[in-house]
Amino acid sequence: MIVNQHNGKQAAIIFKQGKIFISGNLDFFNVNLIYEKSVNELQRSPQLVFDFSEVRSSNSAGLALIIEWFKYAKKNKKEISFIHLPRNLLAIAKTAGIDQFF
Numbered sequence: 001m002i003v004n005q006h007n008g009k010q011a012a013i014i015f016k017q018g019k020i021f022i023s024g025n026l027d028f029f030n031v032n033l034i035y036e037k038s039v040n041e042l043q044r045s046p047q048l049v050f051d052f053s054e055v056r057s058s059n060s061a062g063l064a065l066i067i068e069w070f071k072y073a074k075k076n077k078k079e080i081s082f083i084h085l086p087r088n089l090l091a092i093a094k095t096a097g098i099d100q101f102f
Contacts, residue, residue, distance in 0.1 A: 015041045023054030026062035035068055042072055046079070053084035063092050070101065 011024035013034050020041060022034065042048060050069065055062070066082060066089075073080035093099040 013037050018045070018047075019049045019051050021051045021054060023056075025056050026058040026065065028059070028061045031061045031065040035065055038069070039072075042069075042076070042078070048073055048078055048080040050080075050082045051084055052082065052086060052089070055086050055089070058086055058089045058092075060092055060096075062086075062089050063096065063098075066093075067098075 011022070011026055011030040011034060014021040014023070020038060024030075026034070048069065050066075069080060072078075090099060093101070
C-alpha cells in the first residue's frame with residue numbers, strides 16, 4: 001500500500017507472512033501515514049517484526065517512526081524487532097545515542 005508520494009518519492013507499508021515490510025523513502029511527509037496504516041496490524045499481532053530491506057532512504061523522521069513503534073510495543077506489551085535497517089538510519093540512531101536498541 002503506497003501511503004504518500006512527494007517530489008517523486010514514495011513510501012509503502014505491506015503486511016505479509018507475519019512481518020511488516022516498509023519500503024521506499026521515509027521522510028517527514030509520510031511517516032505519520034505509515035504509522036497510521038500500521039496501527040490495525042499492530043493491534044492484531046502479538047509479535048511485531050518490521051523489515052526495512054526495501055527502504056531506499058530515510059532521515060530522522062524514520063527514526064522517529066521507529067521510536068513510536070517502540071513506545072506502542074512497550075505500552076501494549078508486545079515483542080518488537082527491526083530487521084535490515086539502512087545504514088544511514090543506524091547512523092542517525094547512533095548520533096542520537098539510541099543505537100543500543102537495534
